[in-house]
Amino acid sequence: MSYLSNGTFVLQSGEGRLIPGPEGLTVKVGTDESAGAVAVLESMSEPGFGPPLHIHHSSEELFYVLSGEFECQIGDERVRATAGSFLLVPRGVAHAPRAVGSGPGKVLIIFAPGGPDKVFDELAALAAETGGPPDPDDEHVRAILSRHDSQFVGPPLQ
Secondary structure, three states: OEEOOOOOEEOOOOOOEEEOOOOOEEEEEOOHHHOOOOEEEEEEEOOOOOOOOEEEOOOEEEEEEEEOEEEEEEOOEEEEEEOOOEEEEOOOOOEEEEEEOOOOEEEEEEEEOOOOHHHHHHHHHHHHHHOOOOOOOOHHHHHHHHHOOEEEOOOOOO
């Protein structure tokens, strides 16, 4: 990462802060770096991976598919998204993406305003502490989501 004299920072391809876990997350800009305005993460998911159905109450979540294919539950509807697809999930709408197809899916995730990105750091810390993946029904996981105005409302897509 390099900083320009006006405070702008530039990340080159492959740069960013890695968050350990099954999603292959790289933070390009987090809530703290943008004064809360936005968070941008790059995610690489193996086919079949997807988070539980969830809601962000105070942030829009935007997805731009870079490669691969995703199936996304958004409210009561399902959509397929391939490379070049863009989805804007309004705050308060339940959603769950899942990588599908024959290879990994890569997506740029944007939270506006930022905040929900901090869930990933806290879940990674919990996984390191417990030695395994966090259980979505665990009270600690629910508390993490609640702190960032988010919640799980259903299982991952099947």
